[in-house]
Amino acid sequence: MSTMIPHRDDDPTKRPVLVESSDFHEVTEIIAGPTETKLNSTWILLLGLSASFMALMAGLFGYLFWEGTGVWGVNMPVAWGFAIVNFIWWIGIGHAGTLISAILFLFRQKWRTGINRFSEAMTIFAVMCAGVFPAFHVGRVWIVYYIFPLPNQMGAWPNTRSPLFWDVFAISTYFTVSLLFWYMGLIPDLATMRDRAKGVRKFVLSIFSLGWRGAARHWQNYERAYLILAAISTPLVLSVHSIVSFDFATSKIPGWHTTIFPPYFVAGAVFSGFALVSTMLIVAREIFGFKKVVRMHHIENMNKFMLLTGTLVGYAYAMEIFIAWYSGNMYERYAFWNRALGEFWWAYWAMITCNVISPQFFWFKKIRRNLVWTFILTIFINIGMWFERFVIVITLHADFIPSSWGYYRPTWVDWWTYIGTFGMFFTFFLLFLKFLPQLAIAEVKGVMPEASPHHHHDTSKHGGH
């Protein structure tokens, strides 16, 4: 990855310092410790706040269910609005988790251990936030199950040519595999916590740790299963957002009908995913004090990912415009001209500023390693990626026949539903932070120099669990 860090697994002295601790017990304390303390009032306050927003979201979906899709700002040229924008955005957020857990795992990127649990959890919650939108954006929510291939007496079957149908499978597979992967990784850590726990907590943790004793046999099975799941997840990283992009790419609409969408969407998803993981991590490591485990090295690596994917996305933007011009197709040309200079120009330039310009700061090592800069830039990227999806979806407002062109303006319900999904995300996330190990204890230990067979153990400090 970096020229700064020589890669020699067998030479512990040359390995990057991923964990600023030489003590397994300290690592356990750092990570498992917060789950064992009493609920602190800040956490309760934050959970209450998040849960209220989640309740608001639920209420607004109820309102939508009761009144009709018209409570949103969608209209006739722009039949998809915030719901789909938010859906893609949340799905994109989830991508960092899978990439970190699967691809980086397969590539033996050991620094991933500091952030994988965290980002996997974010993946799951982000996919949940994403999933509510397609379910509720349909006009008749109560028969949304028509989209599943359920045998019925009418012989009516979903249309397998529709990208929305592909979406259903792409996202449900993604969610299932991500959840399994996450849970799989949690088992040794849950066992660690079980061993430290008492009473009801011990009972519950015992159930979920599936009788893990840390036996070599267990570890062997675990490593094998983890590898298999990583192999299953790896194509999903590429496929999910590719398939989501097919919603647009397979359509006829100028600005949507483009073959660059699948790679561009994947790059964008990883981009936004890393950005949000980074944002959250910076906050969490400050609050929960695991700076020793999540080090500047991790932040910097993630920033490099953002630089790479952000530049890829920028390339895609440029290529879209070039191809639109080069195709000579008047509709395509206008679609892109209109994106940049039409009624929604502000969204386009917000997107360019946030997604193309802001990651370029990461060329500078000082900025890459500066938490304030990183935090601000990741926020920019999150906003920019939301605008990217907005710009794409809103392309609908001016397609082929000028007479049908319209405008899109979200309603208060759109805004608050979107804000409400943050409530849902943070509610789950806060519960995760409190009740589950935020970092992969076993894996972190695995990348510590002490874990190397060649490491000479300081027996006095060997604490294990």
Add this chain to the structure above:
Amino acid sequence: MSPLNLDPKNAASKASWKSLEELSGSPEFKDFAEHEFPAGADTMGADISRRRFMQVMGAGLAFAGVTGLSGCKGIRRPEQHILPYNNMPESLVPGVPQFYATTHSLAGEAVGLIVESHEGRPTKVEGNPAHPASRGGTSKQHQATILDLYNPERLKTPSKGGSDTTWDAFWNDANPVFAKLRDNGGEGLRFLSGASASPSFRAVRDHAMAAFPKARWTTYEALPRDNAQNGLYALTGKAAEPLYHFEKAVRIAAFDCDFLESEPNSLAHSRDFAAGRNPDKGAESMNRLYVIEPAFSVTGGSADHRLRVKASAVPHALLALARELQSQGLSIPDLGVSLNSIPRNAEGISSAWMKALAEDLLSHRGKSVVTVGQYQPAGAHAVAQALNLALGNVGSTVEWKVSPVHALSATNPAGAPENGLAALRELAADLDAGRVTALVVLDANPAYASPADLAFGAKISKAAFSATLVSEANETSAVTTWQLPLSHFLETWGDAVALDGTTSLAQPLIAPLYDTLDASEVLAKLTGYAQTSAHDIVRAHWASRSGLGFDAQWRKWLHDGIVTLGGGADAAYVGTAPVGSLVRALPAAGQGLELMFRGDARLLDGRFANNAWLQELPDPVTKLTWDNALLVGPALGKTLGISDFLLNEEATGTTLADYRKRPMVRVTVNGASLEVAAWILPGMADDAALLHLGFGRVQVGTVGDEAGFNAFTLVSSKSPYLASGVKVEKLDRLYALACTQDHWSLMGRPIVRTGDLEEYLKDPQEYASEDKWNKHPPEKSLWDEKVRGTYDFSKGMQWGMVIDLNSCTGCNACMIACQAENNIPTVGKEQVLRGRDMHWLRLDRYFTGNVEDPQLEFQPMTCQQCENAPCEEVCPVGATVHSHDGLNDMVYNRCIGTRYCSNNCPFKVRRFNFFNYNNKHTETEQMRMNPDVTVRFRGVMEKCTYCVQRVQKARIEAKNAGSERIADGAITPACGQSCPSQSIVFGDINDPESRVAKLKAHPRNYGLLKELNLKPRTSYLARVRNPNPALALQA
């Protein structure tokens, strides 16, 4: 049923059981099993619903209590009850509609109609092909009358001062008043009505005037109908009106005359104009239309040459033409002015333009027409008809017909034309002076639709006795003592004479829904006419004019809708002296900004203000709904400081983000001022502004409430349609105007294909070709289309449509026809502002060329029924699929509302039910629904089906007749049927002999977005303009 009580012993003893209830041995089940038929089945009364029936029948298998969330009324499909006939009416097959001929009179203009009735409910109005004023076409107002019939806000009983009472109470109140009036000869009795073309009503009226000789009758229409009569009266000595035959005219000069839409007889004009618009006939036989007008009308949109001239200068343009014609050697009847003294270049009228027009008219003597619109003074009409006479057009392209309304007068057979406004002014003065003791207003609304300076409404209360007969409460009924409910024309009998003298009968399709009476009935009862029911009045009137065998004749008249008794009389030129005085009385062309007041294209003078279909129908030119606005041209807009709001970036047709909001302006004129939203309309004459009448009603139902601005408050009785000395100031407020089309530019896209006749004749094949307009790589499918589709579109009947852009005038009648036929809801201004209007068929309007003086293009746009339909590919649940006959069908039951189909539709013709637009209908409103078309629920997509219900009906009829093939022309979609110019042709594209197949083979035929390989079934015939080569440089 009680909760299940499963008894294991019981269960063990049963080898088989058919339900859990049986298994449980519940007492209900035992009871149930004892009766062979379910409870209630043997006692099923007339009031049992189908739903109840199904519940009872299903009881053996149903788990009670799991059938649904009974509280969720907002979400569930509405529960409704249907009732069968107890005694089957003869000749009525349930589900098979019946059609009856009738007649509708609108401001004295009669149009014959055929009305569709389902089980006694009229649901759809069509034109009567046998009636000369319809020829099968209808206007938007005719189509929308169905909605008025079922309007729950109609007056249901007579009421006095707002409290409901009975007709008996009214007669008890009125009879002593009329008895007293009879004694004094009717001194102080005044009647006021709108124009009528009904002979039988005229007979009742004449009788009334004879019985009350001192009474006065005021016929007042807010929109002018008497200028043409007064103009021709000066030439002929008779109240005649011109009857045009545009099919015979190859050169037409229309001076501020919207003969294709708002002028009388416009349906026939559209048909005739279209007939003469065939470019294949060549330059000499295809008509050429010159339009001189101050603001865009649809006629101006059809023009080959259009000259922007402010309204006050139009008569002078006409005189300039007369002078030009005279100088080119035409002998013009004496107009009382010296034509040589008329400046050639006055009022910005291009002399070259006039010269070319004069030459063209002169070289087509007897085959040309000069027309003037009703908003122009009588003198202008006199000049125009004199020119027609001089050009030899009278008798060929123009007939001077004695006006049916006035020819009816028994007391004044020659019929000096009435001057409605003068009569109203007189009535206002009488009221003011206390000379009126009793005022009866029959179906008119002078308190709203009259010049503000008359303050007519305020004066009505000075009459001791006053009554208004009207269908819905209005401004006039609010100030009269009595409010009497008027029958809808579909509830009563009547008759009417058309412009050419054809008489047609009106028969009811339904008994009055409420306790209502017709105007003739009320008048007859008040004045002691021999018959008092509308049926008897009409029948007795015609019986007295027919001879033996009247019964058979009457039945035939009712069946055909046409009375076969003599036509109208012609008037001849006698050259009376008033010509000169009329022409000399023409006001000088105004200086500075002038403001026109004209009837709205949809609401007319406001009488349709409570009709939601018409309120939501976009104005043909501005595309505004639910409002009127002060219309100004781009240059004037700039002067007024409102040009920021012009949809005017030439390159894009795009506008500012907040474009739905428009600036408010204060218009001050005639000593009154009005705050009104301003709208920039290209193609207006310089220094001219236009404000449509009919909006801003004060006493109106919920629909028309707060819709638009009341322009009548600015109207002065001295010059009601044109005001000068207008002051317009921009206010610091914005107002949301709901426009259905925000972008007016074609963006250089080959969507509407137009060109000149010369170009067309040079190479017809190339004229509308893809090569010329839309070069693209060959279309190629990724899949084998034959394998992909279940159906082979080369076999069997395959439906297609051709829309002729050359004859489409953009009148919008098809939109309402579609709305009525397909149960399309209206959504209200807020939803239109959100871009959620539901019209399946829309009329796209584009401006091309110079923004100040553009050309207008119309294009009806609806589902193109693509063979390779992009919507079908993306629907995840297969709710939109193809039929074997090539229709892109919507399966409402299957639709979950992802709206993906709409996104992928290149034409954006799909419409989504964002709310449950149909759940608030009263029972009366539900009656207007077409039972052949599903009423869509919230959350489903809908769109044009090519009127699949009509296709299926024809198919069933053909099959019943033992044929597999449906005859060409047996199916007409609602849009095509209403189209006055017959621009929409539908049929089987696989039948080479069908009209549609022949049109599809025509070189002007083209499909949209061919490069997408959509294979649309709807195609268009390119528009061909026929400009005068002499004016080519100017155009």
